Amino acid sequence: MKLEIGRINIKDIQLGNETYVKNGVLTVDKVGLIATLKEDERIKDITIDIAKPGQKVRIIPVKDVIEPRVKITGGINGFPGVSSKQAQCGEGITHVLYGAAVVTVGDIVGFQEGVIDMWGEGALWTPFSKTFNLTVDINVIDGLEPHNHEETVRLAGLRAAEFVGQAGKNVTPDEVLTYEMGSIFEESTKYPNLPKVLYAEMMITQGLLHDTYIYGVNAQTILPSLLHANEELDNAVISGNCVAACDKITTYQHQNNSVILDLYAQHGKEINFMGCIMVPEHTTLSGKMRASDYTAKLVKMLGADALVVSEEGYGNPDSDLLIICKKCEKAGVKTVLITDECAGRDGMSQPLADTAVEAVAVVSTGNVSHVVTLLPAEKVIGKAEAIAVLAGGWEGALSADGSLQCELNAVIGATSEIGFHNATCRLY
Amino acid sequence: MKSIIITNNPLVAEKYENMFWIDGSVEETLVKVRDMVYQGYELVSHPLAASLRMLFSPYRSVIVGRKNEKLDFDHAQIIEDSIIKYKNHTDARKVEESNRDDYKKMDLLLLESALSDEKGKW
Numbered sequence: 082m083k084l085e086i087g088r089i090n091i092k093d094i095q096l097g098n099e100t101y102v103k104n105g106v107l108t109v110d111k112v113g114l115i116a117t118l119k120e121d122e123r124i125k126d127i128t129i130d131i132a133k134p135g136q137k138v139r140i141i142p143v144k145d146v147i148e149p150r151v152k153i154t155g156g157i158n159g160f161p162g163v164s165s166k167q168a169q170c171g172e173g174i175t176h177v178l179y180g181a182a183v184v185t186v187g188d189i190v191g192f193q194e195g196v197i198d199m200w201g202e203g204a205l206w207t208p209f210s211k212t213f214n215l216t217v218d219i220n221v222i223d224g225l226e227p228h229n230h231e232e233t234v235r236l237a238g239l240r241a242a243e244f245v246g247q248a249g250k251n252v253t254p255d256e257v258l259t260y261e262m263g264s265i266f267e268e269s270t271k272y273p274n275l276p277k278v279l280y281a282e283m284m285i286t287q288g289l290l291h292d293t294y295i296y297g298v299n300a301q302t303i304l305p306s307l308l309h310a311n312e313e314l315d316n317a318v319i320s321g322n323c324v325a326a327c328d329k330i331t332t333y334q335h336q337n338n339s340v341i342l343d344l345y346a347q348h349g350k351e352i353n354f355m356g357c358i359m360v361p362e363h364t365t366l367s368g369k370m371r372a373s374d375y376t377a378k379l380v381k382m383l384g385a386d387a388l389v390v391s392e393e394g395y396g397n398p399d400s401d402l403l404i405i406c407k408k409c410e411k412a413g414v415k416t417v418l419i420t421d422e423c424a425g426r427d428g429m430s431q432p433l434a435d436t437a438v439e440a441v442a443v444v445s446t447g448n449v450s451h452v453v454t455l456l457p458a459e460k461v462i463g464k465a466e467a468i469a470v471l472a473g474g475w476e477g478a479l480s481a482d483g484s485l486q487c488e489l490n491a492v493i494g495a496t497s498e499i500g501f502h503n504a505t506c507r508l509y
Numbered sequence: 510m511k512s513i514i515i516t517n518n519p520l521v522a523e524k525y526e527n528m529f530w531i532d533g534s535v536e537e538t539l540v541k542v543r544d545m546v547y548q549g550y551e552l553v554s555h556p557l558a559a560s561l562r563m564l565f566s567p568y569r570s571v572i573v574g575r576k577n578e579k580l581d582f583d584h585a586q587i588i589e590d591s592i593i594k595y596k597n598h599t600d601a602r603k604v605e606e607s608n609r610d611d612y613k614k615m616d617l618l619l620l621e622s623a624l625s626d627e628k629g630k631w
Contacts, residue, residue: 191607227614291619324563365553365627395561396560396561423561423594426601430597470608
């Protein structure tokens with residue numbers, strides 16, 4: 082499978098009457114976009130706005146972040162199985178508006194947080210303070226039940242990214258990245274002496290606001306599935322999850338999964354990267370046992386020497402992470418875990434809800450309980466009342482000057498468990 | 510499958526008959542689950558949610574299954590660890606009053622998602 086990602090570098094964004102890129106400036110046809118999104122009769126109002134790096138702008142509550150792209154050859158445009166018909170992802174040429182992002186805003190429940198600050202301390206933590214953001218605030222018609230509401234907002238974001246992505250259709254990319262890998266047998270023949278490595282990507286799949294979709298299939302209903310490394314990089318996986326702000330994997334992060342990119346970079350050099358196992362995180366213990374058994378079985382069937390596992394969320398998924406680790410280590414497969422920590426404000430508490438002696442190689446992506454100070458914004462995109470949710474956690478969180486203290490937990494992508502974020506770590 | 514929902518969520522109590530009502534906090538709900546696990550009941554759903562924000566919910570519903578003669582040590586470990594972790598996170602926080610209705614709804618929806626996973630099983 083061969084995928085070429087053509088990056089068109091975006092240096093600025095503005096609203097206008099047409100959608101195009103010229104000299105790195107992305108112009109978006111605001112009226113056209115609103116009309117396209119309002120084809121969905123469940124949408125009452127759409128508010129389009131822009132947020133640029135450095136501006137004193139806060140976006141809240143963020144539902145999802147999506148990278149605008151357009152398919153040039155191979156597959157089909159959009160998000161196959163969701164916003165367009167089913168097609169194979171991971172082949173052909175895809176143009177990416179690199180540096181731009183569609184950020185959807187919409188509160189399905191009142192306690193949603195999910196903040197992106199484009200400046201100040203908040204900006205240091207979220208990777209989406211550096212992107213030129215087109216914000217899409219979606220208000221739905223009255224009386225829509227929560228599942229329908231979530232689906233409306235999710236689809237609107239994907240369709241907006243598809244609409245904006247068209248701007249890259251006839252533009253020559255600034256850079257072309259090629260991702261090519263043959264069958265597992267071909268690659269193993271090519272690199273007989275390199276350790277065979279698989280990546281298991283855990284996904285929150287537990288119901289409303291806690292879902293992930295692969296080719297439009299709700300991953301709660303799947304057994305762990307094997308994907309070619311190119312598929313997720315080419316729109317196969319989307320987020321339906323908007324509660325765990327700091328460690329949820331947004332669609333943008335799926336499209337640019339750092340673990341896949343890093344393993345790809347070492348493929349043929351230090352490792353033989355064989356592919357990705359997509360692992361659902363169930364809420365039932367039997368589901369956790371089934372998914373971990375099945376993952377360990379795939380790892381053994383494929384003859385992997387090592388496994389990298391990334392978690393999504395915190396709490397009950399910690400159990401899945403450690404059960405997978407136990408089973409694979411016991412089978413002689415070296416297992417590395419990537420997770421964030423919930424270690425209290427001072428970072429001194431036990432970081433996970435579960436432990437295992439087999440977990441000897443663990444990468445931390447940050448402490449979600451770390452407290453940050455967010456300065457008062459000059460402009461709030463979305464729902465200003467949602468800020469009260471951030472500050473509502475404990476006494477004294479809101480200062481007289483309007484700045485507020487909140488845990489990293491509320492900041493989008495701050496402790497991304499696939500490493501697509503700004504925090505870094507030290508080797509002990 | 511044979512199950513009992515331990516809950517402090519009024520929406521769950523209204524909708525399901527196979528439930529044990531806790532007129533109290535999430536912590537009291539988890540403690541009841543712990544007591545039942547020590548009596549031999551199987552833990553069907555994990556006591557913790559999948560995100561920190563849902564840990565701050567004032568409502569929680571946990572599914573337990575059959576009562577066996579012997580205690581399942583793994584399940585006892587899970588519920589004990591969950592109570593410790595829950596207390597660690599919530600001791601420093603106020604109960605969130607303003608979104609009680611939404612938390613009730615979300616707890617019910619996530620519970621129903623877990624119940625649907627268990628459908629058709631003995």
